[in-house]
Amino acid sequence: MKHGRTLEEESRLPAPRFLGIDEFARRKGQVYDTILCDVERHQVLEVGEGRTLEAVCALLERLENPEAVQAVSIDT
Incomplete structure (x- = not known):
């Protein structure tokens, strides 16, 4: 497993x-992004542009072994 972040959007x-998914505002009330993190290890996996269903699905499709995820935490 690679450690650290890359700029490869397709990696x-x-x-x-334990997967955490949240959104945050890059600019207050205007531009939002989505973050995926490893809740157990307190590590950011990726930050993706937008918070639409399509944007989140694109991030999730990049998971190497999605069956390994046992629980997901989402701030609603």
Whole structure:
């Protein structure tokens, strides 16, 4: 497994046991992004542009082994 972040938008992401998904504003109330993180290891896996269903699905499709995810935490 690679450690550290890359700028490769197509690279595979390690699938953690406990996946966190959240959104945050890059500019208050205007531009939002989505973050995927490994909740157990307190590591950011990826930050993706937007918060649409399509944007989140694109991030999730990059997980190497999605079956390894046992639980997902989403801030609603």
